[in-house]
Amino acid sequence: MDIFMQAAIEEARKGLAEGGVPIGSVLVHGGRIIGRGRNQRQQRASAILHGEMDALENAGRQPASVYREATLYTTLSPCPMCSGAVLLYGIPRLVIGENRTFMGAEAHLREQGVALEVLDSEPCRELMARFIARHPDVWNEDIGV
Amino acid sequence: MDIFMQAAIEEARKGLAEGGVPIGSVLVHGGRIIGRGRNQRQQRASAILHGEMDALENAGRQPASVYREATLYTTLSPCPMCSGAVLLYGIPRLVIGENRTFMGAEAHLREQGVALEVLDSEPCRELMARFIARHPDVWNEDIGV
Numbered sequence: 001m002d003i004f005m006q007a008a009i010e011e012a013r014k015g016l017a018e019g020g021v022p023i024g025s026v027l028v029h030g031g032r033i034i035g036r037g038r039n040q041r042q043q044r045a046s047a048i049l050h051g052e053m054d055a056l057e058n059a060g061r062q063p064a065s066v067y068r069e070a071t072l073y074t075t076l077s078p079c080p081m082c083s084g085a086v087l088l089y090g091i092p093r094l095v096i097g098e099n100r101t102f103m104g105a106e107a108h109l110r111e112q113g114v115a116l117e118v119l120d121s122e123p124c125r126e127l128m129a130r131f132i133a134r135h136p137d138v139w140n141e142d143i144g145v
Numbered sequence: 146m147d148i149f150m151q152a153a154i155e156e157a158r159k160g161l162a163e164g165g166v167p168i169g170s171v172l173v174h175g176g177r178i179i180g181r182g183r184n185q186r187q188q189r190a191s192a193i194l195h196g197e198m199d200a201l202e203n204a205g206r207q208p209a210s211v212y213r214e215a216t217l218y219t220t221l222s223p224c225p226m227c228s229g230a231v232l233l234y235g236i237p238r239l240v241i242g243e244n245r246t247f248m249g250a251e252a253h254l255r256e257q258g259v260a261l262e263v264l265d266s267e268p269c270r271e272l273m274a275r276f277i278a279r280h281p282d283v284w285n286e287d288i289g290v
Binding site: 041045046047048049053056057059060061062063064067079080081082083084085087088089090105108140141143144145 | 190191192194198202205207225228250253
């Protein structure tokens with residue numbers, strides 16, 4: 001598998017080990033990871049640090065030119081908030097681990113010209129299935145349900 | 146003026162005094178403010194803490210039922226990221242200080258059924274005009290330009 005999706009999955013696994021929602025993400029520019037993150041709802045009582053948002057935050061302040069050549073990898077289809085962050089910064093490409101557990105704002109991203117690749121990764125699906133079986137309430141909270 | 150927009154403007158003014166992008170926001174539920182925030186790009190070197198995101202984060206983890214009865218006040222039209230957060234949590238109503246300095250994802254929010262009220266507030270516009278005159282580079286970075 002793609003080394004960058006592997007890195008996103010590693011983040012998701014760290015999240016699961018911490019008791020968190022196992023969604024990980026990495027931001028890649030120029031062939032290297034410039035930001036790594038994972039969902040921080042449980043770990044940091046955060047309402048906004050989804051995996052993608054945490055990766056963007058950990059990448060620090062970047063000029064527009066960097067975002068516009070970057071690819072965001074995420075283990076799960078991005079929700080409207082994370083999709084909106086992609087649109088704000090003009091990130092042109094997303095690689096998504098899976099979208100069976102949750103279908104994010106993929107249609108909206110495609111309409112706005114973002115290139116999406118969905119891997120339908122079994123490890124990504126399994127991480128979510130394990131977490132949701134144990135903590136359906138936390139998962140629902142994470143997606144505003 | 147609405148006391149909640151006044152509170153959002155106070156946040157924006159605090160931001161300006163700190164050298165930050167003067168955009169403030171408050172999340173209101175049941176007639177009281179449950180989260181206050183302001184843009185933290187300069188203060189905390191943040192790529193994701195726009196005023197609205199900071200207010201949502203400072204409100205802490207909330208059940209879906211709270212967001213669905215909440216109103217988000219923001220001094221400036223919400224960018225795609227902040228608009229996406231509103232959609233994620235199903236916040237039904239937004240009060241916007243002004244949208245002349247920057248037009249956010251208002252059309253998308255309306256299409257998704259969010260009620261928007263735009264006040265065209267002169268204090269909100271003036272805060273942004275002062276900041277952008279001094280720091281056009283920071284402002285452009287904040288909106289991914």
